[in-house]
Amino acid sequence: MKLLQLPRAELRRQLAGAGVWLRTGPFSLKLQSRIPFVAEGLAQLYGQFEVRNVHEAFADFQVSVNPPASLRRWVRPQAAFSFDGMQPFEPLPRDQAFPMLERGLNWCVSTQAHQYLIIHAAAVEKNGLAAILPAPPGSGKSTLTAGLVLSGWRLLSDELTLIDLRTGLIQPLPRPIRLKNQSIDVIRLFSPDTYINRPSHDTIKGTVAHMRPPRESVLRQHETARPGWVVFPKWEAGIPATLTPRSKAQTFMFLAQNAFNYRHLGADGFRIGTTLIDQAACFDFHYGALDEAVATFDRLAERRKS
Amino acid sequence: MTHASSHPPRLLKNWGDEAVVYDAASGDTHYLKPLTLALYQTCRDHPGYTAHEIAAALATRLGVQNVPHLHELTEETLASLRRFGLLESA
Numbered sequence: 001m002k003l004l005q006l007p008r009a010e011l012r013r014q015l016a017g018a019g020v021w022l023r024t025g026p027f028s029l030k031l032q033s034r035i036p037f038v039a040e041g042l043a044q045l046y047g048q049f050e051v052r053n054v055h056e057a058f059a060d061f062q063v064s065v066n067p068p069a070s071l072r073r074w075v076r077p078q079a080a081f082s083f084d085g086m087q088p089f090e091p092l093p094r095d096q097a098f099p100m101l102e103r104g105l106n107w108c109v110s111t112q113a114h115q116y117l118i119i120h121a122a123a124v125e126k127n128g129l130a131a132i133l134p135a136p137p138g139s140g141k142s143t144l145t146a147g148l149v150l151s152g153w154r155l156l157s158d159e160l161t162l163i164d165l166r167t168g169l170i171q172p173l174p175r176p177i178r179l180k181n182q183s184i185d186v187i188r189l190f191s192p193d194t195y196i197n198r199p200s201h202d203t204i205k206g207t208v209a210h211m212r213p214p215r216e217s218v219l220r221q222h223e224t225a226r227p228g229w230v231v232f233p234k235w236e237a238g239i240p241a242t243l244t245p246r247s248k249a250q251t252f253m254f255l256a257q258n259a260f261n262y263r264h265l266g267a268d269g270f271r272i273g274t275t276l277i278d279q280a281a282c283f284d285f286h287y288g289a290l291d292e293a294v295a296t297f298d299r300l301a302e303r304r305k306s
Numbered sequence: 307m308t309h310a311s312s313h314p315p316r317l318l319k320n321w322g323d324e325a326v327v328y329d330a331a332s333g334d335t336h337y338l339k340p341l342t343l344a345l346y347q348t349c350r351d352h353p354g355y356t357a358h359e360i361a362a363a364l365a366t367r368l369g370v371q372n373v374p375h376l377h378e379l380t381e382e383t384l385a386s387l388r389r390f391g392l393l394e395s396a
Contacts, residue, residue: 249324253337256326263333267317270328270335274319 004047012039021052025173030059041098045176048218061108110260116162118260123156126301129228140235143183147290155217169224174217176210239288241296251282
């Protein structure tokens with residue numbers, strides 16, 4: 001069944017008890033939390049995701065987000081993320097419990113899922129081909145990703161691009177898109193009907209909110225895509241959208257340096273990464289307006305189709 | 307004399323006149339800019355050449371004059387390739 005079919009009170013009850021089994025992309029997780037912000041975030045953003053009875057299904061990751069055991073919780077309420085009993089991060093203010101869950105899930109995948117080369121990049125798909133968008137923070141990557149998936153591109157991932165080591169194909173991991181600071185209003189303006197949840201303020205990244213992933217992207221989360229492009233976006237106010245070809249060798253080096261497990265994979269990482277670059281056209285992309293950026297990507301997709 | 311190191315295995319992938327090399331011993335990956343790739347390939351094709359002979363072969367390969375500046379560049383690049391473990395001195 002889908003998570004949205006669980007009544008809100010039942011979702012809270014299950015989360016606070018044995019937990020909820022949830023599928024996201026190729027991974028399943030058992031999530032337990034007594035914090036209402038977590039139930040709220042799941043209900044708002046994960047409605048289309050498959051859930052099962054936690055006692056009947058195996059989970060790849062067993063995670064929880066709960067108040068920490070320390071006395072500090074009585075002074076200032078906090079939330080702590082836990083994976084198989086480990087706490088990889090310091091606790092955060094409790095109203096950041098949902099962003100913390102998202103960060104924690106990214107951590108689980110990036111440290112455990114070595115059947116994939118995992119690149120710190122967004123990925124979107126059209127006509128069977130994926131555009132991989134690696135970029136440093138502040139480059140407008142998530143804003144562009146949100147704009148593209150609200151304009152007919154399929155969301156493969158907002159943060160972690162998974163390259164299957166056996167096939168070289170990109171495995172979708174469509175989860176909520178994290179928007180930061182001004183990006184939240186940019187996307188609200190771009191698509192007023194799009195659901196964006198309650199912003200969390202004063203996080204390490206500033207103000208953070210999450211955009212609900214499109215229903216179709218979630219329904220097609222098992223449908224892989226071939227690498228088509230690697231595009232490095234950079235937003236600058238007032239400039240026209242410009243695509244400039246970039247060196248494949250230097251693009252490979254950037255991806256290798258920004259992959260979570262490239263070194264861990266050794267020669268396999270090199271082989272799969274170079275195969276990916278062989279198939280992909282590589283560009284730098286500067287843009288100032290989201291609609292113009294979307295039109296540029298649409299033209300790219302049309303050219304490869306024809 | 308210099309030759310391209312063959313042990314342990316290295317994986318080289320080039321796109322046009324640039325390349326990347328994976329060194330299985332260190333786990334490091336190196337970017338080879340056009341001059342470095344040309345020099346690396348020259349060393350691989352002519353094992354045992356001296357630095358002077360490599361510079362001359364490189365000049366022919368790149369279609370440039372064999373001038374003192376090319377010798378300096380060759381020496382510097384050979385040194386960096388040795389540092390990375392991609393070349394060995396005989």
